[in-house]
Amino acid sequence: MEISVTEENYIKAIFKLEEFSNNDAISTNDIAIKLSMQPATVTDMIKRLAEKKIVTYKKYYGVLLTPKGKKIALTIIRKHRLWEVFLVKKLNFKWDEVHEIAEQLEHINSPELVEKLDDFLGNPKFDPHGDAIPDKDGKMRVVNSFPLSTIIKKGHYVFCGVANHETKFLQYLTNLRLNLGDSIEIESINEYDSSYKIKIDNKHCEFLSEQVASSILVSRVNEK
Amino acid sequence: MEISVTEENYIKAIFKLEEFSNNDAISTNDIAIKLSMQPATVTDMIKRLAEKKIVTYKKYYGVLLTPKGKKIALTIIRKHRLWEVFLVKKLNFKWDEVHEIAEQLEHINSPELVEKLDDFLGNPKFDPHGDAIPDKDGKMRVVNSFPLSTIIKKGHYVFCGVANHETKFLQYLTNLRLNLGDSIEIESINEYDSSYKIKIDNKHCEFLSEQVASSILVSRVNEK
DNA sequence: TTAATATTTTAGACTAATCTAAAAATTTGT
DNA sequence: ACAAATTTTTAGATTAGTCTAAAATATTAA
Numbered sequence: 242m243e244i245s246v247t248e249e250n251y252i253k254a255i256f257k258l259e260e261f262s263n264n265d266a267i268s269t270n271d272i273a274i275k276l277s278m279q280p281a282t283v284t285d286m287i288k289r290l291a292e293k294k295i296v297t298y299k300k301y302y303g304v305l306l307t308p309k310g311k312k313i314a315l316t317i318i319r320k321h322r323l324w325e326v327f328l329v330k331k332l333n334f335k336w337d338e339v340h341e342i343a344e345q346l347e348h349i350n351s352p353e354l355v356e357k358l359d360d361f362l363g364n365p366k367f368d369p370h371g372d373a374i375p376d377k378d379g380k381m382r383v384v385n386s387f388p389l390s391t392i393i394k395k396g397h398y399v400f401c402g403v404a405n406h407e408t409k410f411l412q413y414l415t416n417l418r419l420n421l422g423d424s425i426e427i428e429s430i431n432e433y434d435s436s437y438k439i440k441i442d443n444k445h446c447e448f449l450s451e452q453v454a455s456s457i458l459v460s461r462v463n464e465k
Numbered sequence: 466m467e468i469s470v471t472e473e474n475y476i477k478a479i480f481k482l483e484e485f486s487n488n489d490a491i492s493t494n495d496i497a498i499k500l501s502m503q504p505a506t507v508t509d510m511i512k513r514l515a516e517k518k519i520v521t522y523k524k525y526y527g528v529l530l531t532p533k534g535k536k537i538a539l540t541i542i543r544k545h546r547l548w549e550v551f552l553v554k555k556l557n558f559k560w561d562e563v564h565e566i567a568e569q570l571e572h573i574n575s576p577e578l579v580e581k582l583d584d585f586l587g588n589p590k591f592d593p594h595g596d597a598i599p600d601k602d603g604k605m606r607v608v609n610s611f612p613l614s615t616i617i618k619k620g621h622y623v624f625c626g627v628a629n630h631e632t633k634f635l636q637y638l639t640n641l642r643l644n645l646g647d648s649i650e651i652e653s654i655n656e657y658d659s660s661y662k663i664k665i666d667n668k669h670c671e672f673l674s675e676q677v678a679s680s681i682l683v684s685r686v687n688e689k
Numbered sequence: 690t691t692a693a694t695a696t697t698t699t700a701g702a703c704t705a706a707t708c709t710a711a712a713a714a715t716t717t718g719t
Numbered sequence: 720a721c722a723a724a725t726t727t728t729t730a731g732a733t734t735a736g737t738c739t740a741a742a743a744t745a746t747t748a749a
Contacts, residue, residue: 333580357556
């Protein structure tokens with residue numbers, strides 16, 4: 242069955258919304274906002290996706306991906322993240338430069354290409370932002386990570402992902418010399434504004450606002 | 466100015482037809498045949514390309530690319546051929562497997578990606594089929610090659626390209642153990658059916674029909 | 690609980706890219 | 720040179736994907 246690039250983008254959007262929805266249906270409006278589109282447009286497309294058994298749809302209620310829809314979403318995400326690894330590891334792009342390009346590359350349709358790319362890259366399990374890469378069957382590593390902002394006592398952690406993929410934010414972390422995999426030691430927590438003083442990689446100290454800390458995902462040492 | 470994938474395909478088709486047309490205008494029909502489309506459809510698209518100053522168009526006469534149109538064509542061809550090198554050299558695809566995938570990849574729009582890919586591949590001058598890769602400014606190597614079928618006396622040549630990119634034909638050459646860059650010694654020419662007996666790489670002998678010989682491009686030793 | 694507000698769907702319209710059928714222009718062959 | 724054949728264009732229709740405006744439904748709050 243043919244799936245257009247447009248349809249793929251809807252599927253991906255629905256998948257991402259489902260991740261934060263505790264299994265309840267996704268509203269037309271939320272999809273419209275995510276894709277910068279009019280709700281009326283979304284209603285139309287959803288009907289088509291429902292015809293194709295990619296989503297289940299109940300009028301005035303919302304949509305959910307079927308298992309088939311989820312599988313499609315995971316292969317798109319797999320491609321996106323593999324291409325990001327390629328761009329950063331092989332072509333020397335910075336981690337804040339790859340998203341737009343990967344948004345194009347993820348729609349290239351060739352299962353052999355994906356598998357050969359995966360092998361060429363050494364079957365990576367995480368992309369340059371720390372997001373897990375689904376395997377051929379859609380399985381991916383589960384990392385027990387949480388926002389740095391949820392930590393209330395000092396200690397040692399590992400920087401293993403971001404909850405915000407905006408260019409500006411990624412560049413800010415780069416300027417802090419904070420890289421994926423670095424150790425983060427929390428030296429103190431400011432009770433007034435919930436900001437943190439941290440030591441990165443046992444080397445240099447930095448201050449993080451609550452806002453920034455909420456987008457930094459960490460895991461306990463030895464995880465991931 | 467935005468150029469759609471569809472428009473890019475028309476531009477590429479016109480460019481390829483111009484290569485064999487001695488500067489005279491390309492007919493609607495020829496484009497229609499090349500793209501497996503109806504002439505009426507082509508007429509419409511040509512009008513749009515003319516509006517955008519990508520082609521010059523005279524009704525009932527034909528079209529020619531403008532310099533701007535040629536430049537666009539060359540960047541698409543550059544991308545196509547660079548991706549083919551990537552697929553063969555880095556991902557271990559065979560030379561007969563890459564065309565379809567490169568047809569998709571050539572439409573990825575990111576000048577930085579193209580330049581980084583070019584560097585990553587070591588700035589190759591030829592693709593896996595021996596076709597020259599245009600540089601950033603559209604310039605490419607000119608190789609003095611000719612079909613093996615035009616040769617009328619024995620001697621030594623180098624296999625440097627193909628005039629037929631069909632999968633079947635490429636596989637046939639692979640089975641002959643004839644690879645780009647191999648030396649070809651013409652041992653005898655059959656006057657009756659214009660077939661050739663050749664020695665490949667000073668190693669093994671093969672017979673080539675006139676038909677096959679016409680799709681094998683060679684150069685004199687020391688060229689390219 | 691019902692009126693106001695918000696969300697969602699329907700209806701109708703538009704553009705890009707395609708088609709078929711018919712009309713117009715060009716080319717060919719005697 | 721002109722009738723026949725071929726090519727090209729025009730006209731009108733279709734589909735995917737989008738929009739706006741209006742109608743239908745659901746939610747919220749007094």
